Amino acid sequence: MKPRVGVSACLLGRPVRYDGASRPHAWIRDVLRHRAELLPICPETEAGLGVPRPPVQLVRQGKGRVVMRGVEDHGLDVTARLGRWLEQQQDRLAGLDALIFKSRSPSCGLGSTPLYGPEGEELGEDYDGVFAAWVRSRFPGLLLYDDVMLEDVHQQEAFLALLRKKSGMK
Ligand code: SF4
16 A cells, blocks of 8 residues: 655646645655555645735744734734634644645645744744644654655655655554
8 A cells, every 4th residue: 555645736837826826846746646645735725825816924922922913914814714614624633644744834834834923024933834743743654754854765755764764664
């Protein structure tokens, strides 16, 4: 049986970004798909935010709480909406061996998402996106990667070796 890998859907070329674009990753789309069963996941469209949609960012508000807020419309807060979607994902993700996230996204970034202050000022900290943070806490044994960690052939081979090991341990 092939290993099962969840992938941020925009990395597979799906036009799901806020502006209707995608960010296809050639190796994932053309090579990995022959080695693994890929499960496309887009938290923002699956949560019903639509395409196109207003861009959002991670903002630290009082007492350290981090919310997903509109970049231009500061009154837009989609944190609860994403939270409701997350609570429905436990069973869907339970059989995965790995997950590959799109870097820097407020939903999908894996320790790479810029954090902003209440006035929209950059705080100079990199954070997990809301989906990545949830996956980290719920699935500690999952192999977690992002597109930036799969840029060259050595990184790609190392990922495949880890994936084979992980799925062989099932
Ligand atoms: S980064 Fe994540 S939320 Fe954003 S378009 Fe890609 S899959 Fe969807």
